[in-house]
Amino acid sequence: MNKSDSVRPPVLALRGVSKSFGAVRALRDVSLELHAGEAHALAGENGAGKSTLIKTLAGVHRPDVGEVLLNGEPVVFHGPKDARDAGIAVIYQEPTLFPDLTIAENIFMGRQPRRSLGRIDHRAVRRTTGELMRRLGVSLDADRLARGLSIADQQIVEIAKALSFDARVLIMDEPTAALTGSEVARLFSVVEALRAEGAAVLFISHRLEEIFSLCQRVTTLRDGRWISSEPVAGLTEDDLVRRMVGRDLDELYPKQQTTIGQVALSVRRLTREGVFRDVSFEVRRGEIVALAGLVGAGRTEVAQAVFGVDRADAGEVRVDGRALPPASPTAAMDAGLALVPEDRRQRGLVMEMSIERNIGLTGLGSLGRGGLVRRALERGRAADWAARLQLKYNRLSDSVEVLSGGNQQKVVLAKWLATKPSVLIVDEPTRGIDVGTKAEVHRALSALAADGLAVLMISSDLPEVLGMADRVLVMHEGLLVAEIPRSEATEESVMAAATGRNTHSGRAA
Amino acid sequence: MAMAPEPTGPAAGEAAPIAFEWSRLLRWDVAVGILLVAVFATGAGSTSDFASSSNLSFALNDIAEVGLIALPMTLLVVAGQIDLSVASMLGLASSLVGQLWDAGWTFETIVPVVLVVGVLGGLLNGWLVTSVGLPSLAVTIGTLTLFRGLASVVLGTEAVTQFPATYTDWVREDVPGTFVPYPIALFAVVAVVTAVVLHATGVGRSLYAIGSQEDAAFFAGIRVRRIKLVLFAVSGLFAAFAGIVYTLRYGSARADNGLGLEMVVIASVLLGGVDFNGGRGTLGGAVAGLLLIGILKNLLTLNDVTNEVQVIVTGLLLVLSVLTPRLVESVTTRRQSRALRAGDAPTPPPPSPRPGLSTRTG
Numbered sequence: 001m002n003k004s005d006s007v008r009p010p011v012l013a014l015r016g017v018s019k020s021f022g023a024v025r026a027l028r029d030v031s032l033e034l035h036a037g038e039a040h041a042l043a044g045e046n047g048a049g050k051s052t053l054i055k056t057l058a059g060v061h062r063p064d065v066g067e068v069l070l071n072g073e074p075v076v077f078h079g080p081k082d083a084r085d086a087g088i089a090v091i092y093q094e095p096t097l098f099p100d101l102t103i104a105e106n107i108f109m110g111r112q113p114r115r116s117l118g119r120i121d122h123r124a125v126r127r128t129t130g131e132l133m134r135r136l137g138v139s140l141d142a143d144r145l146a147r148g149l150s151i152a153d154q155q156i157v158e159i160a161k162a163l164s165f166d167a168r169v170l171i172m173d174e175p176t177a178a179l180t181g182s183e184v185a186r187l188f189s190v191v192e193a194l195r196a197e198g199a200a201v202l203f204i205s206h207r208l209e210e211i212f213s214l215c216q217r218v219t220t221l222r223d224g225r226w227i228s229s230e231p232v233a234g235l236t237e238d239d240l241v242r243r244m245v246g247r248d249l250d251e252l253y254p255k256q257q258t259t260i261g262q263v264a265l266s267v268r269r270l271t272r273e274g275v276f277r278d279v280s281f282e283v284r285r286g287e288i289v290a291l292a293g294l295v296g297a298g299r300t301e302v303a304q305a306v307f308g309v310d311r312a313d314a315g316e317v318r319v320d321g322r323a324l325p326p327a328s329p330t331a332a333m334d335a336g337l338a339l340v341p342e343d344r345r346q347r348g349l350v351m352e353m354s355i356e357r358n359i360g361l362t363g364l365g366s367l368g369r370g371g372l373v374r375r376a377l378e379r380g381r382a383a384d385w386a387a388r389l390q391l392k393y394n395r396l397s398d399s400v401e402v403l404s405g406g407n408q409q410k411v412v413l414a415k416w417l418a419t420k421p422s423v424l425i426v427d428e429p430t431r432g433i434d435v436g437t438k439a440e441v442h443r444a445l446s447a448l449a450a451d452g453l454a455v456l457m458i459s460s461d462l463p464e465v466l467g468m469a470d471r472v473l474v475m476h477e478g479l480l481v482a483e484i485p486r487s488e489a490t491e492e493s494v495m496a497a498a499t500g501r502n503t504h505s506g507r508a509a
Numbered sequence: 510m511a512m513a514p515e516p517t518g519p520a521a522g523e524a525a526p527i528a529f530e531w532s533r534l535l536r537w538d539v540a541v542g543i544l545l546v547a548v549f550a551t552g553a554g555s556t557s558d559f560a561s562s563s564n565l566s567f568a569l570n571d572i573a574e575v576g577l578i579a580l581p582m583t584l585l586v587v588a589g590q591i592d593l594s595v596a597s598m599l600g601l602a603s604s605l606v607g608q609l610w611d612a613g614w615t616f617e618t619i620v621p622v623v624l625v626v627g628v629l630g631g632l633l634n635g636w637l638v639t640s641v642g643l644p645s646l647a648v649t650i651g652t653l654t655l656f657r658g659l660a661s662v663v664l665g666t667e668a669v670t671q672f673p674a675t676y677t678d679w680v681r682e683d684v685p686g687t688f689v690p691y692p693i694a695l696f697a698v699v700a701v702v703t704a705v706v707l708h709a710t711g712v713g714r715s716l717y718a719i720g721s722q723e724d725a726a727f728f729a730g731i732r733v734r735r736i737k738l739v740l741f742a743v744s745g746l747f748a749a750f751a752g753i754v755y756t757l758r759y760g761s762a763r764a765d766n767g768l769g770l771e772m773v774v775i776a777s778v779l780l781g782g783v784d785f786n787g788g789r790g791t792l793g794g795a796v797a798g799l800l801l802i803g804i805l806k807n808l809l810t811l812n813d814v815t816n817e818v819q820v821i822v823t824g825l826l827l828v829l830s831v832l833t834p835r836l837v838e839s840v841t842t843r844r845q846s847r848a849l850r851a852g853d854a855p856t857p858p859p860p861s862p863r864p865g866l867s868t869r870t871g
Contacts, residue, residue, distance in 0.1 A: 333730040350722040361729045364711025371710045
């Protein structure tokens with residue numbers, strides 16, 4: 001696959017690295033080689049040690065045992081700056097740019113080219129930024145403020161910044177988690193271009209198909225141990241999943257047969273000016289209805305208007321036949337509606353609160369008499385749902401911050417299922433969580449539907465939509481454009497509707 | 510105090526077994542309580558008269574108004590809000606008491622009217638914050654000036670002083686058989702109620718949720734706006750009530766009564782370890798902070814330390830109270846994160862401990 005292997009030492013490598021944090025052994029005897037001109041995937045479930053590995057490469061952590069090799073020579077990074085000076089750049093899932101500075105200013109923050117008397121050479125800054133953007137093959141205006149840039153564009157800016165440092169190793173930690181299909185495609189073409197220029201890329205993603213389309217080699221970690229490093233060619237997705245989880249995964253989409261009952265949620269002509277209009281649909285008991293569409297089509301906004309966190313300008317929402325008052329999440333909850341929001345860190349959970357308090361938050365009126373909260377009931381409610389959803393935790397009094405993304409999502413689910421809803425709306429229920437937990441979330445949703453819960457599932461993950469839904473509703477630019485029964489739902493039919501067939505497609509988020 | 514067993518304090522992470530005992534010791538509110546006892550013991554040992562019941566009665570009564578205002582303030586700060594207009598509301602209430610008394614109203618009429626004005630003032634703050642969507646800091650800086658201005662309009666620069674002893678006595682006398690003045694006894698009762706609300710009710714849970722992540726609280730069906738509105742109204746109510754107490758205790762109604770007192774209130778709350786950013790703190794801590802400031806002031810006065818120096822001491826304490834929990838926290842979280850973020854970090858790493866990483870601009 002890669003001829004340079006034998007000729008030149010890897011640009012960056014780990015050899016026999018172990019790293020412990022207290023009693024926790026995060027990495028045990030892990031080795032990894034990154035070669036120039038090669039995109040290398042790092043696979044593993046949450047908690048497998050990927051982040052620790054990245055941080056070791058980025059100079060944040062120093063290995064307890066083993067060494068980091070730069071061009072074959074052992075090096076010690078005393079901090080992130082050393083790693084950066086050695087040409088190693090890390091792109092995170094959510095970039096942090098200064099919103100009130102321009103793209104160019106962000107790229108050259110702290111090391112602007114100077115003219116006499118220390119004045120910043122703005123022309124040079126802009127010119128160099130323009131060159132960087134051309135190298136990346138994207139058209140972003142150097143003078144544009146970072147505020148309002150999509151996450152995809154922000155990542156491009158981060159990559160441009162890495163280039164301006166002459167980075168030879170680009171480490172990308174789940175860069176695609178929040179991107180739309182077309183944005184992913186653009187990111188990949190940028191990465192391809194960099195690879196062609198001789199950069200070494202380390203790529204992390206939970207989406208297996210991305211690993212297969214972008215990378216040449218893949219290293220798998222499990223429980224901090226090195227499992228395998230091998231060419232991607234010749235592997236199947238099942239092979240990779242098996243390496244990651246160490247067992248054959250049960251079906252990823254365990255859809256159960258259910259009897260579909262009464263209408264539980266009925267939405268009629270719901271409209272929010274400029275966002276979506278005339279949205280009407282029904283969800284029945286026992287049914288999982290997927291709401292598909294491109295990012296920005298208005299799906300999340302519909303869900304939020306149904307639940308009442310946003311005010312609809314017109315239309316009606318009924319739960320079990322009862323009309324909901326507008327813009328009252330409290331009334332919606334009382335009527336039996338639950339919303340698991342897309343942004344679990346901002347909206348789903350109070351991050352610094354404990355697991356039990358987060359789960360209790362939706363039932364504060366029912367945990368004791370006279371508005372009092374009885375600890376025992378609060379803890380019992382949490383323990384009950386933690387067990388039902390197989391939550392992995394140390395103590396219920398631990399803050400949810402310390403949980404992995406998948407387990408955080410289970411806490412959000414628990415928090416809402418504990419309200420015993422008749423209608424559950426889940427917005428991107430498995431985004432950014434690992435394969436094993438994903439299957440568990442799917443199994444839970446499927447079992448809930450079988451028990452008679454009506455589920456409305458917003459998802460941008462097409463296999464998930466096709467695998468889980470009894471019916472697929474598709475939105476395009478604020479309108480509900482298609483309703484596709486399970487038997488007729490295919491990637492093609494859903495995507496055709498989502499992109500509006502003859503209208504212009506590929507809207508950015 | 511009767512409550513606060515819940516480690517929501519600054520070092521509340523029971524998360525890592527390794528850090529557990531540390532976090533217990535390092536809880537800021539507990540530390541302030543220990544400091545309070547230490548200062549008290551030192552004062553009793555070094556300054557004669559300090560521990561006498563008459564001095565304690567005086568010292569306690571001196572913090573009555575600050576204490577009454579500090580209770581709802583604690584709830585506000587936990588919910589990530591602040592009310593800077595409280596001392597001006599106290600002054601407005603005092604002016605109204607004086608003006609209405611001068612106009613021949615009975616005290617039985619004056620008190621409810623003044624309390625209603627307090628609630629209205631609080632509702633104005635709450636409405637500007639919840640419906641107009643302004644930050645409470647900005648809103649209450651505005652009403653701080655507004656209420657003080659209204660106080661001057663009501664009473665001008667004069668002072669009304671002839672209040673009959675039947676009314677002034679109850680704020681000056683002790684509960685029979687104790688050295689606890691009536692206002693402080695009332696404070697203690699309200700403090701217990703407030704503590705129960707904050708630490709053992711759904712409303713209290715909601716306050717912490719609103720203070721740490723308002724969006725998540727709203728998405729969990731918590732009536733965020735209503736709760737905030739009520740909090741500001743209660744804050745106004747207690748400020749007005751404190752104005753009545755203040756007026757009677759000093760026997761003098763003036764528009765500039767309690768000038769700058771909001772800073773003492775906020776200093777007490779923050780010194781007690783209630784996080785200025787919301788979401789953390791205990792009522793026990795706030796009360797400890799309040800008592801500490803009160804006792805220090807009393808001790809300094811007994812030792813003939815000038816008022817200027819006292820102000821400086823209070824200021825230093827305030828800076829210290831904001832600074833120290835942060836330092837303690839950064840030490841403990843670093844300790845914990847070393848232990849916890851061992852595997853794949855479940856969350857994007859906090860930007861703070863990784864300065865200068867190339868891809869981070871922050």
